[in-house]
Amino acid sequence: MRISIFGYGVTTTPLVSFLNQQGHNLYIYDDKFTQSHNDDFGNTLLPPKDFIPEQSDREILSPGIPPSHSLVRKAQHLISEYDYFYELLHNDMNTHKKDMPFIIWISGTNGKTTTTEMTTLLLEPFNAQSGGNIGTPLATLYTNNPKVWVLETSSFTLHYTHNASPRIYALLPVKEDHISWHGSFENYIEDKLSPLKRMDSHTYAIIPSEFAHHSLAKDFKGTLILYESSQDLAQKCSISHQDIIFKEPFLLDAIIALSIAKFAFKADDMRLLNTFHIGAHRIAEFYDRFNRLWVDDSKGTNVDATIQAIARYTHTHIIVILGGDDKGANLTPLFEFIKDKDIEIISIGANEERLCAFAKKYNIAITPCQDIYKAMDCIHKKRDTNAKDVVLLSPAAASLDQFSSYKQRGEIFTQLALHS
Structure with a gap:
């Protein structure tokens, strides 16, 4: 059986290793490959343009590849990793x-x-x-x-x-x-x-x-x-x-x-x-040397997550950092939720212009800062040492426009908050 793998990253690397151990030499297609070559394990690494459906018996893909990708459109025997291992489990049974x-x-x-x-x-x-x-x-x-x-x-x-x-x-x-x-x-x-x-x-x-x-x-x-x-x-x-x-x-x-x-x-x-500890970067509260509250919700990468985070702090004034790659998401529910609350926005990231337009429409205070460093500098200048408000990083957007991950975004936010 000739097995093709679509996408070669974190998700598919363990699968490739497993299939190699089972004796399969794979044909791996990824946008990062510009020409055909072989790795040390007998796999052939190819650019997507080299995929020929008639020469493939089965295609297993990295789930992040969108349905619009040429590989997906051409595939004739496409299955998910879930399907593949489910089949193996049933065969074993x-x-x-x-x-x-x-x-x-x-x-x-x-x-x-x-x-x-x-x-x-x-x-x-x-x-x-x-x-x-x-x-x-x-x-x-x-x-x-x-x-x-x-x-x-x-x-x-x-x-x-x-x-x-x-x-x-x-x-x-x-x-x-x-x-x-x-x-x-x-x-x-x-x-x-x-x-x-x-x-x-x-x-x-x-x-x-x-x-x-x-x-x-x-x-x-x-x-x-x-x-x-x-x-x-x-x-x-x-x-x-x-x-x-x-x-x-x-x-x-x-x-x-x-x-x-x-x-x-x-x-x-x-x-x-009740012994469970909530993971990092999801509504993670911490205090600085002035006992001021900061909240790292860098994992709040969509509108609903940010609404959930803001809802916890509506009893006080909130400075919320928004912005990043929102992938064209509908921001109206977020601004409808915050329009009558004691909130000001600090914006960063690729969708900053869009955020400013929404803030203007809803008459909400916003300060465009472009990136997290300028945003935190702005917050430190305006925030009193005895402030009883909360600064919340909950961007309602993905991080990859300016960061390697939401984890890096949260870590930088925390570092800048604690070193004022």
Whole structure:
């Protein structure tokens, strides 16, 4: 079998290594290759223009490659990494009588990582490991064979997955994101709900109640749990949310994790969950030497995440740093949310001109600063040493226009805040 790999980066490197160990010499296509050459492992590295569909038996792709890419349009046997390993697991079960792992998928616009990590913590006593967007690569999960796979699952992966399905699928709230990649918000929703059509009567799905009338939800064969809020889901799953130490938006993440653990193995251990520590760069509070509050929410890369972050601090004056690559997202909900609140905006990044136009339309104070260094210098000059307000970095945009990652953006923000 001639296997083609589309995209050669963080996602596909472990897959390539695994396939090489299985004896496959691969044909790897990536935009960064300008001419055909071979690596030390017998793989042929080629530019996309050299892909000939008739010479390929199977194509496995990096999920970030958009459907509009020439490789995707030409492919005739395209599958996702999820589909590939799902096929291997089923072959092992049928041929070698191996047990199928208990597979959990977690998706949504925001909160996927936190919910996945919380769920993995709760299910560690049952030999659970996390993977997908975070944690262990699928190739390593397959090799290590843990009993429970908890996979943070992106809309990109869901778009290309047509055979694999989980035992439990949990969908956090879905807001506008990656619209240019999916083509429309409706397509984005369709991809987010797509696992439901492949799940059988022995499965569970936890999804927002706004999708109750979607055809995929109405045709779902398993046990469907619809929720409107954290409190609503807690009530439906008999969880005492008052005993959870986390505040929103992490409260919903916690309740979904508890619900998953309860349905999977009756493992809704509240005390264990309350030992969980929220990851870096997501509404991470810290204080400077003047005891002033700063909040690193660099992971707030879309409008809904930023709205969630701002909502925690509306009792005081907020200086919010916005800006970056917003990928053409609809910014109206953000400005509608902040228009009547005690907020001023410091803007940076590629969409600064757009932010200024919105701020003018909604009569909201904004100071354009171009980059994080000028922004922080501006804030230090205007902020009193005894200020009781909050400075919030929650850009509602991706970071790659000016930074290597949201992590670097958050680290620079924190460093500049603490060295005033």
